[in-house]
Amino acid sequence: MKETSVSRETTQSRNLYEKAKKVMPGGVTANIKYFSPYPIVMKKGAGSKLYDVDGNEYIDYLLCYGALMTGHGHPRVIEKVTEQLHDAGTPIFGTPHELEVTMAEKLVSLYKSIDTVRYTNSGMEATLLAMRIAAAYTGKNRLAKCEGHYHGGYSQVLYSVNPEQNEGGPEEKPEAVPDSSGMSSEEKPLILPFNNAGAAEYLLRANASTISAVILEPVQGGFIPADPGFLQMLRRVTKELGIVLIFDEVKTGFRLGLGGAQEEYGITPDLTTLGKVLGGGFPVGAVGGSKDIMEVSSPDGGKDILAGNSSEEGKALFHSGTYNGHPTVLAAGLETIALLEEPGALKGIFQKTMALRKGIESLYSEAGIPVQTIGKGSIFNFLFTKSPIHSHRDLKRVNMDFRKQIDCKLLELGIYTKPLNRYSMSIAHTEEDIERTLQAHKQALADI
Ligand SMILES: Cc1ncc(COP(=O)(O)O)c(C=O)c1O
Known part of the structure; x- marks a missing residue:
């Protein structure tokens, strides 16, 4: 190379x-x-x-959009996958198996909100299932989501993920803006302004009779943290109004701490969705939550337990997937979690992340360029502005042209992330990587 x-x-x-x-x-x-x-x-x-087809080397901060928290091809993960395939004699049984219980027990032990677990093949399927569970449980079916938050590419949630500045309507009462052509014409979700507790509470109260669930990324896009007061309001108000609170921790799960953002904030949602790190680089998703809510997805619709609180007359909730709970994937995920559970592993990642953040901040500041890094745990982004960033609208006000130039230059200098994307860190990143990354930033700045 x-x-x-x-x-x-x-x-x-x-x-x-x-x-x-x-x-x-x-x-x-x-x-x-x-x-x-x-x-x-x-x-x-x-x-x-990462190495490209021309043989160039890159220090990777995309890490498959955050999925690879032990880096590329950690020997222990590869070994477990190989061992699993060898011992099982097949990639998948198509029947219940032990690893799905082992992983569920692990998630129950790590996530405060999780009593029971259902697996899917992606984060998107996990949020889809979580919403269906919420609808079945509450008997309502309109969703509330936050402006600027991503939960997958299907029509129910693909609204106001990335609206332009002139598209979103009033800041305190955002409009639902479709993010794709070809969307189905179902009812649009209620869009809440992220980190605006007063306006969001007002909207929830006004629409409570139809809203089944509030879904949000506790850290928007993996790097704009929720104000604790915003999450506290959501927990209090959803409980009072009979609305299911879903933390979509597909990005933040394991990356803010092994117990996710809910552990960091000390707030327990009703349902949690996971993905990315959970699969150790293989496709996966999971929904976990409190037993009484999750039970609507059991084969009998949980009717015994819910005593009449299930959705439609006599119909169990449909959830299926040929590859759900794939043993090879779960073997990779369990070994990934084991590596992250080793003493000092997470602390080491967080320290390296902070060192890189500080390095980036001082490098551009010394050149007189306004900059801030923003994020939590092992994910962050850097923005060339001093204005506080609390929401999608704040982000849209930032001029990204210079950042894009820097990112493109960095690609030439061997630092990989998709231009404008956040940085995710892994246990594989070294101090030397950080040093090289900072040198590359310095060079990119000089070149531009
Ligand atoms: C918060 C969040 N939810 C859901 C998804 C969808 O996950 P997947 O790409 O595995 O379908 C993503 C993917 O980036 C995500 O970040």
Whole structure:
């Protein structure tokens, strides 16, 4: 593999992208993976590094959008997966098996809100299931979500994830703005202004009779923390109004602490959705929550337990998936959690994250450029503004052109994240990586 160089050859990436465009719309499998002029095509990963098809090395801060908290191909994770395949003699049984119980017990022990667990194959399926459980439990079916929060790509939640400044309507009463063409014409969710407790409480009270659940990312986009008072209000008001509170911890699960954002904030939601880190790099999702609510998804619809509180007459909640609770995936996830549980593992990641944050802040500040890093635990973002950032609207007011230039320059200098994306850290990142990253930032700034 070539050492990091200033001017990089990415001809093979461009050639592959040209080929991909002929057989895949836009040349990508997810629009989020595209960036101009063409995305870098990767071929190998090892620890904190990615290597592209031209042989260039990158320190990776995307980490598959946060999923790889032990880095690329941790030997212990690879070994467990290999062992699991070998011992089981098959990738999947298609029947109940022991690892799904072992993982459920682990999640019950780590997450305050979780008494029982259901598995899915992605974070998106987990939020979908959580909402259905909430609807079945409450007998209502309109969702409330926060502006700027992402919960997957289906029509019920794909509103106001990234509205433009002129699209969202009044700040205290945001409008539901679709984020995609081709959405189904179901009822739009109620959009709450994140971190505006007064306005959000007003909207919830006004719509309480139809709202089944409030779903939110306790840390928006993984890096804009909720004000504790906002979460406290949601917990208090949803309980009072008979609304299920769902923390979508697909990004924050394990990354803020093994018990997620709910542990950090000391607030217990009714349902929690997990994904990303849980699968150790393989596709996974899970919903967990209090026993009485989760029980509506059991084969008998939980009718005994809920005593008449289940959804429609005699109908159990439908939840299925050929690959749910995949043993190979759960083996990877359990080993990932075991690695994160080792003494000092999380603390080490948090310290490295803080060192990088501080380095970035002082580097740009010394050059007279207003900058802040923002985030919690092992995820952060850096923004070229001193204005406080509490919401999507605050974020939209920040000029991202300079940041984009820096990110593109950094790619040439061997620092990988998709331009404008947050940074996620892993146990594989070293002090040397951080030093190299800061040097690259310095160089990028000088070049620009
Ligand atoms: C908070 C949150 N919820 C749900 C999802 C969807 O997860 P997946 O991409 O595994 O479907 C994501 C993905 O980034 C996410 O960040």
